[in-house]
Amino acid sequence: xxxxxxxxxxxxxxxxxxxxxxxxxxxxxxxxxxxxxxxxxxxxxxxxxxxxxxxxxxxxxxxxxxxxxxxxxxxxxxxxxxxxxxxxxxxxxxxxxxxxxxxxxxxxxxxxxxxxxxxxxxxxxxxxxxxxxxxxxxxxxxxxxxxxxxxxxxxxxxxxxxxxxxxxxxxxxxxxxxxxxxxxxxxxxxxxxxxxxxxxxxxxxxxxxxxxxxxxxxxxxxxxxxxxxxxxxxxxxxxxxxxxxxxxxxxxxxxxxxxxxxxxxxxxxxxxxxxxxxxxxxxxxxxxxxxxxxxxxxxxxxxxxxxxxxxxxxxxxxxxxxxxxxxxxxxxxxxxxxxxxxxxxxxxxxxxxxxxxxxxxxxxxxxxxxxxxxxxxxxxxxxxxxxxxxxxxxxxxxxxxxxxxxxxxxxxxxxxxxxxxxxxxxxxxxxxxxxxxxxxxxxxxxxxxxxxxxxxxx
Numbered sequence: 249x250x251x252x253x254x255x256x257x258x259x260x261x262x263x264x265x266x267x268x269x270x271x272x273x274x275x276x277x278x279x280x281x282x283x284x285x286x287x288x289x290x291x292x293x294x295x296x297x298x299x300x301x302x303x304x305x306x307x308x309x310x311x312x313x314x315x316x317x318x319x320x321x322x323x324x325x326x327x328x329x330x331x332x333x334x335x336x337x338x339x340x341x342x343x344x345x346x347x348x349x350x351x352x353x354x355x356x357x358x359x360x361x362x363x364x365x366x367x368x369x370x371x372x373x374x375x376x377x378x379x380x381x382x383x384x385x386x387x388x389x390x391x392x393x394x395x396x397x398x399x400x401x402x403x404x405x406x407x408x409x410x411x412x413x414x415x416x417x418x419x420x421x422x423x424x425x426x427x428x429x430x431x432x433x434x435x436x437x438x439x440x441x442x443x444x445x446x447x448x449x450x451x452x453x454x455x456x457x458x459x460x461x462x463x464x465x466x467x468x469x470x471x472x473x474x475x476x477x478x479x480x481x482x483x484x485x486x487x488x489x490x491x492x493x494x495x496x497x498x499x500x501x502x503x504x505x506x507x508x509x510x511x512x513x514x515x516x517x518x519x520x521x522x523x524x525x526x527x528x529x530x531x532x533x534x535x536x537x538x539x540x541x542x543x544x545x546x547x548x549x550x551x552x553x554x555x556x557x558x559x560x561x562x563x564x565x566x567x568x569x570x571x572x573x574x575x576x577x578x579x580x581x582x583x584x585x586x587x588x589x590x591x592x593x594x595x596x597x598x599x600x601x602x603x604x605x606x607x608x609x610x611x612x613x614x615x616x617x618x619x620x621x622x623x624x625x626x627x628x629x630x631x632x633x634x635x636x637x638x639x640x641x642x643x644x645x646x647x648x649x650x651x652x653x654x655x656x657x658x659x660x661x662x663x664x665x666x667x668x669x670x671x672x673x674x675x676x677x678x679x680x681x682x683x684x685x686x687x688x689x690x691x692x693x694x695x696x697x698x699x700x701x702x703x704x705x706x
Contacts, residue, residue: 276692277668278509279466279474281456281501282379284334284402285490286327286479288516290316290660296487304495305487308514312666314674315705319660320518321680322623327477328361329624330517330681331405335378335475337685337700339623344375348401350629351566358566362404370427371404376699378408379685380473385410386694392465394435396455397477398448400425402517406475417444417451434463449478453493457500466505471692482520498666511668511691515681516661529640536640539600541565542647544635551594556582567652568643569631584608584632591633603636610634663705679705 294316297305308314320330322339324347332338332345340346345361350373352359364370377385380393395407395414404425407414413435415424422439424431438458444451456476459465465472476497480490494514501510529536545562548570552561557580563573570591577584588606595604610618610625625634637643637654644651663684668691686696687704 275509275669276469276471277511278469279472279501279505279511280688280692281497281510281512282334282406282473282475282688283494283512283514284331284406284475284477284517285514286477286517286519287482287521288480288514288661289482289520290662292480292482292487293662296484296491299484299488300491301495303499304491307498308494308512308664308666311672312512312514312664313670313672313706315663315677315679316674317660317676317678318515318663319658319678319680321620321682323620323656324624325518327399327517327519328401328405330519331402331477332374334515334517334681334684335380335406335408336374336376336697337379337682337689337702338376338697339682340626340629341623342376342699344373344626344629345405346624346626346629351564351569351571351631353571356564356571360401362400364427367427369400369404369423369425371407371409374405374408377697378406379688379697380406380408380475381410382689382695382697383471383473383692387470390470392463392472393475394432394459394463394465394473395475396452396459397475398452398479399477402477403475406477415439415455417448420444422451422455432463434459438462447489449490449493452476452478453497453500456497460501460504466501466510471694477517480516507667508669511670511688512664512666513684513688514662514664514666515684518659518661518681520659534640535638536642537600537638538642538644539598539635539637540644540646541568541570541635542645544595544598545570547598548591548594552587552591555590556580556587561587565645565647566631567645568635568637570633570635572632588632595633595635600637600641601635602638605634605636607632 300306326347328348329340329345332343336343349358349360361373362369364372383391393411395403395411397403397416400416403414403416411428413424413428413432415422424435424439442454478490480486545565549562559576561573562570564571585608588608592604592606595601605621610622639654639656642651642653682702683705686700686702689696690704
């Protein structure tokens with residue numbers, strides 16, 4: 249009799265445990281809303297949040313899990329490389345997205361990262377899986393994945409390879425990528441029905457809420473993913489206006505879906521459009537100067553010609569990168585490693601250059617001092633020599649009439665997790681954005697993207 253009662257008790261415990269486990273599995277978020285905001289900065293946000301509504305940034309900061317000291321693990325960062333890092337949990341060294349444009353070695357011309365002659369705008373240059381890709385794999389394609397942004401690079405990078413659709417604004421209308429076939433009926437209808445205005449943040453919000461109402465996203469217990477991109481103009485009006493749209497988005501989603509079944513993840517692309525004027529540096533006696541990369545390339549050609557014989561050894565220039573003529577090196581039977589070392593030693597003597605990195609050095613070094621530079625390097629997209637000029641100096645290319653000012657200062661931005669029973673907390677420890685993807689993957693119980701080696705934040 250005693251054994252009988254013991255058996256019944258064990259069955260009850262096991263049954264309760266199984267039920268609790270089933271409930272825990274069922275409580276994964278129905279929807280993850282990933283929001284990447286251009287020019288979002290912690291200092292600007294904290295300055296302007298007193299002027300914001302109670303249901304926008306104030307709610308996120310008060311009720312969310314906030315990491316105010318976030319950064320990217322590589323340099324340089326722009327909207328394409330940032331979005332790729334956010335959604336893959338990796339960096340350009342692995343995911344292949346070094347920026348909005350890259351120099352195609354076969355044509356020696358800059359090429360947009362999402363342009364593809366055969367399929368139109370696509371993520372084919374993205375060399376690793378994304379959060380949306382892994383979600384599709386884990387649900388056998390049943391999960392819904394959409395991405396909306398003001399610009400094609402943000403929309404397509406966030407969508408990844410397997411999304412149901414991605415849309416962006418251009419020429420006064422919404423465009424969607426034909427790459428994502430079969431095309432989604434709701435998206436085709438929305439793209440023709442919703443007309444963009446001059447306020448891109450308003451347009452993204454309208455498209456997102458239309459998606460929530462009409463596409464079926466978040467309506468079952470299979471987790472779906474919605475990726476959005478906004479722009480925070482670096483002033484009070486820009487932040488407070490964006491705050492209204494964030495509030496409208498959250499409230500609109502909560503009217504349709506249970507608040508505890510939606511996870512919002514908000515962060516920055518780490519980009520800024522602030523122009524640093526060399527004239528201002530001179531006015532306030534901040535050390536500065538001009539570095540002419542085209543003239544430097546010509547001098548380097550002359551130097552290498554004196555050593556190896558006459559030839560156009562530097563084939564082309566792109567931004568701060570020099571591309572060697574590998575066909576010429578092969579014809580002359582010149583060891584590439586030896587030439588790179590010779591070029592590096594010469595360039596380090598030029599005024600305004602802080603450091604010079606070779607492709608070989610970045611591919612083989614495990615030095616922590618080079619980690620951010622190496623993470624931003626990709627052998628298929630970058631030059632043979634990367635020139636790092638002094639902070640405050642102006643990089644000038646007289647051939648293309650382009651200029652840029654070097655700045656390496658650390659400007660933190662926030663990562664905010666809100667909803668899905670996330671406990672409010674503020675963690676001051678510095679973190680990097682590549683940890684977001686594995687964190688979301690853990691919350692929704694799928695594999696992290698295949699190039700992601702970062703640890704989850706929680």
